[in-house]
Amino acid sequence: MADMDISPLLISIRVAFTATVVTFFLGVYLASLTVKMQKGKGLLDGILTLPLVLPPTVVGFFLLLLFGKNSLFGNFLSSVNIRIVFTWQGAVIAAAAVSFPLVYRTVRGALEQLDPDLVFAARTLGISEKRIFWRVVFPNILPSVIAGTVLGFTRAMGEFGATIMLAGNIPGRTQTISTAVYTAMQAGNRPLAYKWVAVVCSISLLTVVVMNYWNKAAATPRRRV
Amino acid sequence: MALEVDIEKQLGDFRLRVAFTVGNERLALLGASGCGKSITLQCVAGIIKPDKGRIAVDGQIWFDSARRINLKPQARRAGYLFQNYALFPNMTVEQNIAAGMRLGPRERQGLIAEKIRAFHLQGLEKHYPVQLSGGQQQRVALARMLAAAPQIILLDEPFSALDSYLRWQLEQELVDTLDQFAGGVVFVSHDRDEAYRLCDRIAVMSGGAVDVIADKHEIFSAPRTLAGALITGCKNISRAEKRGDRDLFAVDWGLRLLAAAAIPDDIRHVGIRAHHIEAAGADLANAVRCRIRKIVETPFAMIVMLQPGEAGDIARTADAGSGLRWEIDKNIWQKMDISDSRVGQGVEVVLPAPALLLLR
Numbered sequence: 001m002a003d004m005d006i007s008p009l010l011i012s013i014r015v016a017f018t019a020t021v022v023t024f025f026l027g028v029y030l031a032s033l034t035v036k037m038q039k040g041k042g043l044l045d046g047i048l049t050l051p052l053v054l055p056p057t058v059v060g061f062f063l064l065l066l067f068g069k070n071s072l073f074g075n076f077l078s079s080v081n082i083r084i085v086f087t088w089q090g091a092v093i094a095a096a097a098v099s100f101p102l103v104y105r106t107v108r109g110a111l112e113q114l115d116p117d118l119v120f121a122a123r124t125l126g127i128s129e130k131r132i133f134w135r136v137v138f139p140n141i142l143p144s145v146i147a148g149t150v151l152g153f154t155r156a157m158g159e160f161g162a163t164i165m166l167a168g169n170i171p172g173r174t175q176t177i178s179t180a181v182y183t184a185m186q187a188g189n190r191p192l193a194y195k196w197v198a199v200v201c202s203i204s205l206l207t208v209v210v211m212n213y214w215n216k217a218a219a220t221p222r223r224r225v
Numbered sequence: 226m227a228l229e230v231d232i233e234k235q236l237g238d239f240r241l242r243v244a245f246t247v248g249n250e251r252l253a254l255l256g257a258s259g260c261g262k263s264i265t266l267q268c269v270a271g272i273i274k275p276d277k278g279r280i281a282v283d284g285q286i287w288f289d290s291a292r293r294i295n296l297k298p299q300a301r302r303a304g305y306l307f308q309n310y311a312l313f314p315n316m317t318v319e320q321n322i323a324a325g326m327r328l329g330p331r332e333r334q335g336l337i338a339e340k341i342r343a344f345h346l347q348g349l350e351k352h353y354p355v356q357l358s359g360g361q362q363q364r365v366a367l368a369r370m371l372a373a374a375p376q377i378i379l380l381d382e383p384f385s386a387l388d389s390y391l392r393w394q395l396e397q398e399l400v401d402t403l404d405q406f407a408g409g410v411v412f413v414s415h416d417r418d419e420a421y422r423l424c425d426r427i428a429v430m431s432g433g434a435v436d437v438i439a440d441k442h443e444i445f446s447a448p449r450t451l452a453g454a455l456i457t458g459c460k461n462i463s464r465a466e467k468r469g470d471r472d473l474f475a476v477d478w479g480l481r482l483l484a485a486a487a488i489p490d491d492i493r494h495v496g497i498r499a500h501h502i503e504a505a506g507a508d509l510a511n512a513v514r515c516r517i518r519k520i521v522e523t524p525f526a527m528i529v530m531l532q533p534g535e536a537g538d539i540a541r542t543a544d545a546g547s548g549l550r551w552e553i554d555k556n557i558w559q560k561m562d563i564s565d566s567r568v569g570q571g572v573e574v575v576l577p578a579p580a581l582l583l584l585r
Contacts, residue, residue: 120272121311123298125325125373135324139315 027103052101060165106148227409232278253420256430271298304375325373
């Protein structure tokens with residue numbers, strides 16, 4: 001490994017972490033928003049879930065349309081000197097877009113499972129809505145929030161299609177482990193591809209194992225097993 | 226009045242339209258499931274918003290559609306005991322009790338200690354709800370509710386989550402707790418015995434409306450409505466037509482009966498409790514020839530299902546609606562002539578005039 005350029009690993013981790021922070025807050029926020037919605041819930045939910053079922057290259061295509069120089073939004077961004085296309089920030093957006101539905105859906109599921117009487121009881125006790133969310137709702141959906149966030153993180157680590165569309169595959173700048181594996185195979189460098197595959201497999205496995213232990217610890221003794 | 230309620234709410238096909246007042250007393254909302262009693266309670270607490278009407282507590286308006294007032298549940302100070310207690314699973318007993326306190330940290334500790342003592346929760350302070358028994362959970366929920374200093378207390382079927390043998394003890398504990406509470410209490414139940422034991426007055430609810438509201442003794446001794454008779458456990462009910470001042474015809478039973486009091490003009494049904502039917506003796510008023518359709522043994526009583534009339538063929542008239550249910554204590558049953566009777570045999574019973582329930 002000594003002669004290996006480890007920049008794809010660093011970029012992958014940086015991109016996945018940043019994307020996870022974004023999806024965590026956005027996922028929890030939008031999930032708690034859609035659960036309360038009366039009308040238009042189905043449509044909004046569909047749109048928010050879409051990145052999960054669309055081919056990642058299609059998601060990347062849409063992101064490219066949005067952030068490219070030919071769009072209004074892209075134009076505005078370049079006028080204030082923000083570049084998204086072919087930058088690591090672009091990779092973050094691509095990874096976040098694709099992994100977002102995993103966080104959103106897991107959190108929403110947990111919110112729907114939560115006994116509504118808990119919130120009602122808290123209200124009749126005079127507890128403010130903000131406090132109810134952080135002291136009653138959030139702690140009780142925490143195991144699902146953790147699970148969704150970790151799933152989102154691993155998905156962001158492995159993102160390929162949308163990333164290569166929006167951020168490209170520039171070694172040392174936007175090349176992640178996934179795109180590095182692709183490049184190595186294209187160049188016929190199988191040993192390098194094997195190494196990156198081993199790295200990404202270990203990270204993903206480790207993350208999921210740690211998540212399971214963490215969830216178990218968080219779950220006892222407050223809940224029925 | 227501690228609580229005044231006059232509200233309307235449309236929920237799909239269901240229409241709720243209730244009005245009642247509660248003083249510093251205990252009122253039971255008694256009704257079958259789906260009659261709207263829990264929704265009423267939720268409207269009072271502010272969990273559901275009524276479409277129209279007014280809710281006031283101690284003169285303070287909580288909801289008034291005409292004046293566009295709708296206090297948040299947080300501002301209402303209604304103590305609400307949920308069916309499943311709704312304890313916060315992520316908090317210890319102590320934290321649950323403290324959750325609704327409106328106090329500074331120092332007084333808080335004192336009040337927690339006081340509630341822990343009052344509800345016999347010593348040693349359980351650091352336990353989580355899942356580690357508690359059903360009875361302990363209820364005590365924590367009560368302590369939590371009272372620690373928030375409510376103006377009124379709303380109880381939503383508080384014993385439905387418990388085994389029957391635990392109920393009795395907890396019910397007595399609850400009575401002791403409520404005795405110390407100065408404000409009004411509304412208790413929702415579908416269990417007539419429970420409502421009778423716990424409350425002063427009873428409002429019988431049916432089809433989204435208060436059918437009758439009266440002192441509990443009156444509701445049980447002389448229910449004036451069909452819903453009142455059914456919910457207080459009257460098993461024998463027939464449609465009725467007024468024929469004279471004290472003379473009525475029970476349509477389903479095919480019987481002419483004499484009432485002890487003047488029959489109201491708007492009588493729709495007549496009823497008699499199963500244990501008020503008597504074996505025929507010297508008194509021949511309201512004596513009825515019946516055939517025995519079925520005899521059912523229960524732990525302490527025999528239940529004889531009767532078919533009024535001489536009609537021989539039981540099978541053809543075996544319409545459950547037209548039968549009479551006669552309940553006899555087992556001790557009495559053994560001394561009776563008919564104790565060795567068989568299905569199909571004839572028997573004469575009396576429906577005593579004072580026991581007839583004349584229902585609107």
